[in-house]
Amino acid sequence: MSIWFTEELHPYYRKGIRIKNILADEQTQFQHLQIVETEFFGKAMILDGIIQLTERDNIGYHEMIVHVPMLAVGKPKRVLIVGGGDGGSLQQVLRYPSVEEAVVCELDQRVVDLSREHFASFGDPWADPRATLLVRDAFGFLEENPGQFDVIISDTTDPIGMAERLFSDEFYKLMVRALTPNGAAATQCEQPFFDTELIKTIYQSAKALTKNPAYYYANIPTYPGGGIGFMYVSNTPWENGLKTPFPPGINNYINPEVHKAAFALPEFFRKELYG
Numbered sequence: 001m002s003i004w005f006t007e008e009l010h011p012y013y014r015k016g017i018r019i020k021n022i023l024a025d026e027q028t029q030f031q032h033l034q035i036v037e038t039e040f041f042g043k044a045m046i047l048d049g050i051i052q053l054t055e056r057d058n059i060g061y062h063e064m065i066v067h068v069p070m071l072a073v074g075k076p077k078r079v080l081i082v083g084g085g086d087g088g089s090l091q092q093v094l095r096y097p098s099v100e101e102a103v104v105c106e107l108d109q110r111v112v113d114l115s116r117e118h119f120a121s122f123g124d125p126w127a128d129p130r131a132t133l134l135v136r137d138a139f140g141f142l143e144e145n146p147g148q149f150d151v152i153i154s155d156t157t158d159p160i161g162m163a164e165r166l167f168s169d170e171f172y173k174l175m176v177r178a179l180t181p182n183g184a185a186a187t188q189c190e191q192p193f194f195d196t197e198l199i200k201t202i203y204q205s206a207k208a209l210t211k212n213p214a215y216y217y218a219n220i221p222t223y224p225g226g227g228i229g230f231m232y233v234s235n236t237p238w239e240n241g242l243k244t245p246f247p248p249g250i251n252n253y254i255n256p257e258v259h260k261a262a263f264a265l266p267e268f269f270r271k272e273l274y275g
């Protein structure tokens with residue numbers, strides 16, 4: 001079999017990857033979940049028709065969403081991952097010897113189960129005694145845990161349907177409330193070309209809540225526009241992380257130059273965001 005999977009982002013933009021095989025295809029309690037074998041990117045996870053990760057290019061996403069806030073904090077002990085049921089962010093979080101507890105708040109148990117089965121490169125981080133999986137909605141958990149986490153990673157799907165709330169001012173307020181005073185969060189924050197207004201709104205929320213929010217970007221070829229951005233949300237400047245050594249283990253995407261350069265924004269977007 002050789003077919004093209006096409007993701008339609010807008011009526012005016014589509015992208016496609018060539019697929020060899022469909023390995024799993026099911027409607028979970030929450031979403032349409034597919035795992036496919038692609039021609040070039042290895043296995044891919046697709047949720048409701050949107051590529052979430054591929055074996056070949058997920059590492060840039062996971063390293064950037066995790067290490068930027070972790071390095072800024074220095075020696076984080078308690079970490080919360082909102083979403084992230086595939087385990088890719090958890091794997092990066094657990095590289096830090098300072099981490100005592102990493103909680104993953106994921107709504108869909110099937111994302112966890114099928115990822116464990118198909119994405120061996122994540123190394124089964126769930127087996128680490130420091131990891132706790134909570135299969136529940138993150139809002140209630142954040143409400144119940146003010147001031148508890150040194151780092152929060154919001155590793156979510158796109159702001160469509162049930163995930164739309166995770167991009168709201170209400171969510172950002174709860175997330176910042178759940179951080180320790182010098183803690184840091186990073187959130188999946190979409191694409192500068194396609195989602196300018198949403199990113200501006202989120203930046204305004206982050207600015208009202210913390211002293212040093214900033215937007216940064218990573219190149220991920222299977223995401224729309226070839227990349228994705230993140231909102232760094234903290235009272236601690238992200239630059240603090242440039243002085244912190246990387247945790248043990250191999251980085252495939254982030255290095256000191258990439259870390260710094262990720263915060264450099266193209267002029268049209270810098271003006272939109274920072275004025």
Ligand code: SPD
Binds near residue numbers: 050086088157228
């Ligand atoms: N446009 C797709 C963005 C997907 C972001 N979530 C990825 C989850 C990987 N852990």
